[in-house]
Amino acid sequence: xxxxxxxxxxxxxxxxxxxxxxxxxxxxxxxxxxxxxxxxxxxxxxxxxxxxxxxxxxxxxxxxxxxxxxxxxxxxxxxxxxxxxxxxxxxxxxxxxxxxxxxxxxxxxxxxxxxxxxxxxxxxxxxxxxxxxxxxxxxxxxxxxxxxxxxxx
Amino acid sequence: xxxxxxxxxxxxxxxxxxxxxxxxxxxxxxxxxxxxxxxxxxxxxxxxxxxxxxxxxxxxxxxxxxxxxxxxxxxxxxxxxxxxxxxxxxxxxxxxxxxxxxxxxxxxxxxxxxxxxxxxxxxxxxxxxxxxxxxxxxxxxxxxxxxxxxxxxxxxxxxxxxxxxxxxxxxxxxxxxxxxxxxxxxxxxxxxxxxxxxxxxxxxxxxxxxxxxxxxxxxxxxxxxxxxxxxxxxxxxxxxxxxxxxxxxxxxxxxxxxxxxxxxxxxxxxxxxxxxxxxxxxxxxxxxxxxxxxxxxxxxxxxxxxxxxxxxxxxxxxxxxxxxxxxxxxxxxxxxxxxxxxxxxxxxxxxxxxxxxxxxxxxxxxxxxxxxxxxxxxxxxxxxxxxxxxxxxxxxxxxxxxxxxx
Numbered sequence: 155x156x157x158x159x160x161x162x163x164x165x166x167x168x169x170x171x172x173x174x175x176x177x178x179x180x181x182x183x184x185x186x187x188x189x190x191x192x193x194x195x196x197x198x199x200x201x202x203x204x205x206x207x208x209x210x211x212x213x214x215x216x217x218x219x220x221x222x223x224x225x226x227x228x229x230x231x232x233x234x235x236x237x238x239x240x241x242x243x244x245x246x247x248x249x250x251x252x253x254x255x256x257x258x259x260x261x262x263x264x265x266x267x268x269x270x271x272x273x274x275x276x277x278x279x280x281x282x283x284x285x286x287x288x289x290x291x292x293x294x295x296x297x298x299x300x301x302x303x304x305x306x307x
Numbered sequence: 308x309x310x311x312x313x314x315x316x317x318x319x320x321x322x323x324x325x326x327x328x329x330x331x332x333x334x335x336x337x338x339x340x341x342x343x344x345x346x347x348x349x350x351x352x353x354x355x356x357x358x359x360x361x362x363x364x365x366x367x368x369x370x371x372x373x374x375x376x377x378x379x380x381x382x383x384x385x386x387x388x389x390x391x392x393x394x395x396x397x398x399x400x401x402x403x404x405x406x407x408x409x410x411x412x413x414x415x416x417x418x419x420x421x422x423x424x425x426x427x428x429x430x431x432x433x434x435x436x437x438x439x440x441x442x443x444x445x446x447x448x449x450x451x452x453x454x455x456x457x458x459x460x461x462x463x464x465x466x467x468x469x470x471x472x473x474x475x476x477x478x479x480x481x482x483x484x485x486x487x488x489x490x491x492x493x494x495x496x497x498x499x500x501x502x503x504x505x506x507x508x509x510x511x512x513x514x515x516x517x518x519x520x521x522x523x524x525x526x527x528x529x530x531x532x533x534x535x536x537x538x539x540x541x542x543x544x545x546x547x548x549x550x551x552x553x554x555x556x557x558x559x560x561x562x563x564x565x566x567x568x569x570x571x572x573x574x575x576x577x578x579x580x581x582x583x584x585x586x587x588x589x590x591x592x593x594x595x596x597x598x599x600x601x602x603x604x605x606x607x608x609x610x611x612x613x614x615x616x617x618x619x620x621x622x623x624x625x626x627x628x629x630x631x632x633x634x635x636x637x638x639x640x641x642x643x644x645x646x647x648x649x650x651x652x653x654x655x656x657x658x659x660x661x662x663x664x665x666x667x668x669x670x671x672x673x674x675x676x677x678x679x680x681x682x683x684x685x686x687x688x689x690x691x692x693x694x695x696x697x698x699x700x701x702x703x704x705x706x707x708x709x710x711x712x713x
Contacts, residue, residue: 179578180647207559209649210675212660223660225647225675229556232577236647257559260683268391278328283384283712286324292392293671 155179158231161203169193170237180234190239191249191275194224197235198254203228205235208255211262213269215295222248222271224258241271250276268293325368325382326351332378333370349377354697356385362459362701363708367685374693379686383679386712394672399425399501400637402669407495409674410710412455413653415448415486417710418499420650423580424659425501427648428641436626437503438582443516443619444486444498446612450523451482452653453563453605453612456705460602461534463702464543471533478526481519488512501639502630513620520620523613531606544599548688548700551596558684562655562677563604564704568596574651585622588615598703605705640667647675654678654705676710 155175162181163173170183170193185193197205205226214221220241227234241248250273252259262273263282270291273279281288289303329351355366364385370378390409394402406421407414419441426433433441458475461468483493488509490498498505534540555565555572565572573590575583591607593600643665649658655677662671681704689697 176646206556209559209656210658210660210673210680212671212673214662214671225660227559234647255559256557257680257683260679280324280328281384283387285384292389 155181155233158203158228158233162235165200166193166196176236179232180236182236182238184238184240187239187241187248190237191251191254193237194251194254197226203231206255208251208258208261209234211251211258211265213265213271213293215269215293217295219243220246220269220271222265224251226255246270247272247274249274250279252276267291270294325366325380326353329368329370329378329380356382362706365682365706365708365711367697367701369689369694369697371694374695376689376692376694376697379689379697381682381685383682383708383711386708388713390674390713391672394669396668398637398667399639399641399669402672403499404495404497407497408709409713410652410654410657410676410678410707411494412707413448413452413657414494414496415444415498416452416650416652417657418496419445420648420652420657421659422499422501423650424646424648424661425639425641428644428646428661428663429501429639430641431502431630433502434627434630435582436507436624437628439619439623440489440504440508440628441499442581442583442586443616443623444489444496444504446615446619447482447485447516449653450609450612451479451486453609454479454482456653457530457602457605460699460702460705461540463698465537465539468534471530474526474530474533478523481522485512485516485519488515500629501636503628505629507628513623516616517620520613520617524610527606527609527613541599543696543699544602544703545597546595547598547696548692548703549595549597550684550688554596554684554687558687559680560655560684561680562652563591563608564601564655564681566591567593567600567604569594574649574656578649580648580650582619586615586618598699601703601705638667640665649675652677654707654710655681657710674710674713676713678704678706678708678710679713682706682711 159173159175159181162170169189173183176182205228207227209225209227212223220243222239222241224237239248248271250262260282262276265271266279267281267284268291287305290297333349350371352369352371354369356364366382368380369376390405393405403418406417410417454475458472461471487493490496550568552568552570555568555570569592571590576590588611591604593604641663643663645662647658647660649656657677658675660673661669664670688700
């Protein structure tokens, strides 16, 4: 794992910040919001150590900021890479990686539905688990469940 | 250009967003294609949410051109029970029975995945006997789950298949009896605990289990004899709904659906957990990734699971099934941090991602459900096939809507 980490650090430098190993087989790093699409593209195309599969995406609300977590899988080295992208609460927008990883499509819709992260460039950013006319994003920590939020419940 | 005909839905008066999207796509496509002016027989049909072939409340907005499918928009969420929201107000211990209800045909495996993630977060190691019991119940559950999958899949294809459902459910019953003897429940087991399992195996259970296992291989042969030489069955399966290896990589397909395409991805082997490294079993692979291979892989996996359980029964060590040090599991508060553990469910990689803030409640819990992800490739696979084949293809995916909607 350390060797893969070193190779990633050499290839990306500061763009993949705080890179560390989470036992047993996951590398965890942080990417700036503006650089996400570019870094994801290069991670996917990296020779010998590509991460062509996006396993899942999760939105997390840390009250101070939101986070979009990407879990990538490398078939050649059989290892995971977890990318954390910090997103400010007031402008909850992040680039979509849907064009690179088709698997991210529904996960990004779910993160929009539940946490309210808007993915710029997503082809079809509709609600997925909740109803079309639902109001609010329930997995935000400041969400208050009101009757008005469920128009047709 | 006239708007396509929309079949009226009994569930809502006005077309909702999915229908509007389907109409928009038809209009866009027609305006750019060279078919302009040609009278196309385009109809938009709601398949589901209550349709026997969708195995749950899945709704497919299907755009048909005659009998050919031009576009599919899956609509999910009809079975959404806010599981990730519920986690915010439940302790780690209280949440175990809720995990059961995600993918309800493989409850044991789901619990296992969740419990493993919490164990990773809290640094708990289960006892050795408990590890073996976990593998035993997990693999029994896999057999039972595949029996439902194969049985209902064949039933979708032909009237002959109704017999298959009865055969499969007759044998599943014996496995559920075994699991009931272990946990006290038949479907929602609530059996796994942090550091072990709830109860030890009851007296005489091992012999009963051996008895059932001895019978199973013949039963599985029986399933195969029923349909494998049936010309109609083969015609409807072979070469239909192909998932390529590139699709597996792009769409993160896992489980039997990926293995049917010849991709050797099985978390029990590629990133082994529990006592799987000590056990001898094969990864079952298909070749073409079509409907038939997906069915065949499931049949083969049942045989492998029988093999795994038999080995575990032979190797079963003596000892406690719970950690003595964990006196009050409901006060468990893992240190701050996050963890993800993937577990090989009967349908693929069932992962749990938990963020802990050091309290007794998970700060954020996310399930990576295999069916949710496998369903994403649906529009791609179904485009251009006949509507009758769509039934065969969707049956071969083996979806559980409880997992998709959470």
